[in-house]
Amino acid sequence: MTLEIIKPGLATTIQDLGRPGYFHLGIPEGGAMDRLAFRAANLLVGNDEGAAGLEAVFMGPEIKFGAEMSVAVTGAEMPMFLDGEPRETWTSFTVKPGQVLSFGFLKTGARIYIAISGGIDTPPALGSRSTYPIGALGGFEGRAIAAGDVIPVGDGSVVAEGRVVPDALRRRPGSPAELRVLTGLYWHRLTEKSQKAFFEDDWVVAPEADRMGYRFRGGQPMEFVDRPQPFGAGSDPSNIVDGCYSYGSIQVPGGLEPIVLHRDAVSGGGYFTLGAVISADMDLIGQLQPNTPVKFKRVEMDEALAARAERKTMISEIRQSLS
Amino acid sequence: MSDIQSPLPGTFYHKPSPEEPPFKAPGDAVAIGDQIGLIEVMKTFIAVTADIAGTFKGYSVDDATPVTAGAVLAELD
Numbered sequence: 001m002t003l004e005i006i007k008p009g010l011a012t013t014i015q016d017l018g019r020p021g022y023f024h025l026g027i028p029e030g031g032a033m034d035r036l037a038f039r040a041a042n043l044l045v046g047n048d049e050g051a052a053g054l055e056a057v058f059m060g061p062e063i064k065f066g067a068e069m070s071v072a073v074t075g076a077e078m079p080m081f082l083d084g085e086p087r088e089t090w091t092s093f094t095v096k097p098g099q100v101l102s103f104g105f106l107k108t109g110a111r112i113y114i115a116i117s118g119g120i121d122t123p124p125a126l127g128s129r130s131t132y133p134i135g136a137l138g139g140f141e142g143r144a145i146a147a148g149d150v151i152p153v154g155d156g157s158v159v160a161e162g163r164v165v166p167d168a169l170r171r172r173p174g175s176p177a178e179l180r181v182l183t184g185l186y187w188h189r190l191t192e193k194s195q196k197a198f199f200e201d202d203w204v205v206a207p208e209a210d211r212m213g214y215r216f217r218g219g220q221p222m223e224f225v226d227r228p229q230p231f232g233a234g235s236d237p238s239n240i241v242d243g244c245y246s247y248g249s250i251q252v253p254g255g256l257e258p259i260v261l262h263r264d265a266v267s268g269g270g271y272f273t274l275g276a277v278i279s280a281d282m283d284l285i286g287q288l289q290p291n292t293p294v295k296f297k298r299v300e301m302d303e304a305l306a307a308r309a310e311r312k313t314m315i316s317e318i319r320q321s322l323s
Numbered sequence: 324m325s326d327i328q329s330p331l332p333g334t335f336y337h338k339p340s341p342e343e344p345p346f347k348a349p350g351d352a353v354a355i356g357d358q359i360g361l362i363e364v365m366k367t368f369i370a371v372t373a374d375i376a377g378t379f380k381g382y383s384v385d386d387a388t389p390v391t392a393g394a395v396l397a398e399l400d
Contacts, residue, residue, distance in 0.1 A: 010331060011365065058331035058364065058392060105393030106331065207334050207389075210365040289332045290364055291389045 001069065001118060001153040005145050006100065007062035011210075014120050014139040014151070015113075016052040019128035023267045029247060030130035030138065030263050033111055033211060033286025036171055037075035039315060041115035043322045044072035044092045046159040051119030052129035054145070057111050058289070060103020061145065065095040070117035070159045074170075076109025076287060090170060092163040109172060109287040118156025132264055134212075169318050171311075173284040176202070176293035179260070179277050182304050184249065186240060186272035194222040198258075198274065199298050206257060207290040211264040214285050215257050216294055222255035233270065240272045248282055249273040258296075260285060280307035325375045326383070326395040333364030335371070335396055337386040345386075347379040347397070359397050362390070371396060 005012075015038065018031025032038035032055055039049040054061065060078055065071075072092045073080055080087045081102050087093050089112070095101065103112075122129050122140055131139025140149055187195065201219030208215045224237035232241040238255050245251070245261055251271040252258045260277050262285060277285065278299065288294070299307075329335065337345040337360055346359050353359065353373045360371040360382075377399030384390060 010369065011367075058333075105328065107392075207364050208366050289391070290334070291332070 001155070002066035003116065003120075003151045003153060004064040004066060005061060005147055005149040005151065006064055008145045008147055008149075009056045009059040009061035011144045012054055012056040012061045013131035013133070013144050014052050014122060015055040015130045016128055017050040018130050018263060019126045019138070022126060023247075024244075026267050027126065027135065027137070028132060028264045028267065030128060030132050032113060033263055034075050034113070034283045036283045036311065036315060037111075038113045040090070040165050040169075040318050041072045041074040041113040042119070043318060044074070044090070044163050044165065045070040045115045045117040046157060047115060047117060047119050051115065051154075052122065053116065053120060054114040055111055056114065058106055060112060062100060062102045063114070064100050065097060066150075067097050067153070068158055069095055069153065069156065071095050071101065072115050072163075073112050074115075074165065075112045077107040078112055079104030079107070088164075090165045092159055093161050094158055106289075110289050111286050116153055116156070117158060118154035121152040121154040134264070163322055165318055166321055169314055169321065171283060171314065173287050173292070176295045177284060177288055178295050178297050179281050179284065180299045180304065180307065181250065181275045181277055181296045182299060182301065183275040184273055187274055189224050189237070189272050190274060191223040191225055194220070194224075194255075198222070199296050203258070203294045203296070205288045205290050205292045205294060209288070209290065211262055213259040213261050213265055214288065215259045217257045219258075222252055224255060238272055239270050242268060242270045244268045245273060246276055248276040248279065250275055250277065262286070278304040278307055280304070280311040283311075325377060325399045327359055327371065327373055327375070327397045327399065329362060329371065329390045329392055329394045329396050331362060331364060331369065332391050333362040333369070333389070335384055335386075335388050335390045336361040336363065337382055345382070349379055349381050351379040353377055353379050353399055373399070375399060
């Protein structure tokens with residue numbers, strides 16, 4: 001069974017839940033940016049939660065199906081049509097051989113996830129089908145999909161049409177989007193004034209934001225505590241002796257624009273990181289459009305762990321509602 | 324009269340580069356597939372092309388303006 005790509009969209013990639021275990025070697029985890037929406041899409045069509053699907057950002061692709069399959073689209077709100085007839089997002093539907101799925105203009109959110117019964121069946125690389133385009137790894141020939149690609153789909157069974165994720169279990173960023181942050185190892189590098197300003201300032205998503213990192217602008221330039229330049233660190237006050245970066249960590253090159261490292265991030269370097277966005281809120285970042293207003297909210301570890309547990313509960317509730 | 328809408332969110336530019344003239348000026352003929360501008364997003368510039376033909380009436384938003392998907396970028400007569 002196959003999918004044929006008629007129009008690829010902007011940077012549509014094959015993704016699954018990623019390839020953890022290689023970040024210390026410089027290979028990012030990869031995988032869907034909004035993991036909750038991605039898991040939900042797979043559950044809707046009866047797949048394992050980690051089956052490979054498509055992640056499309058800002059623009060939908062146009063896809064022709066080569067066989068009868070179940071399909072579900074979750075994540076951002078984007079009008080969707082099967083042979084021109086509207087279909088609902090977050091809901092399973094059946095496609096027949098030769099039918100074409102297309103999309104209208106993005107309404108809210110940033111990324112859609114397209115799951116197909118059986119899952120995309122390209123060869124895994126380092127245990128994952130996720131595409132890491134810079135490393136030419138995984139996905140379809142290591143790159144974003146292109147017009148004319150014929151993508152293999154695994155064997156799956158068609159499920160009932162109209163399976164739906166209840167609205168209460170669709171997590172979306174608010175406006176302004178609130179991202180909860182745990183301060184980190186290098187927090188002491190900022191002056192008290194800048195520490196306060198980071199959480200009080202109004203930020204917006206910069207247009208450069210992508211799978212590697214989400215950049216924000218609009219807040220005040222940060223001031224650093226004076227120090228003698230450490231041996232091995234660059235001369236800019238935002239430099240450190242090279243260190244590891246974590247998923248979600250927030251670096252601020254030159255103290256100007258915070259960058260939250262996301263699924264395809266580099267694993268280390270010489271910028272201080274003021275802290276990290278908590279794991280429970282990383283999905284929300286995947287749904288932010290350029291120019292979306294954002295506030296960073298300081299939390300402590302107990303609150304971060306409670307949020308993680310809450311998100312886990314939400315996934316279980318989606319599983320239960322679709323079981 | 325018809326509108327050309329932005330296919331995606333980002334920053335809309337009228338010109339191929341700051342020193343060059345806009346892609347289209349009022350009165351220019353527009354054929355399907357003609358480029359009328361650029362959208363910058365994710366460190367990439369994406370060509371905005373006309374999906375309809377007509378006579379260029381004008382840009383609906385200023386140069387270097389943030390736009391949302393579906394925003395009207397230009398009008399044709």
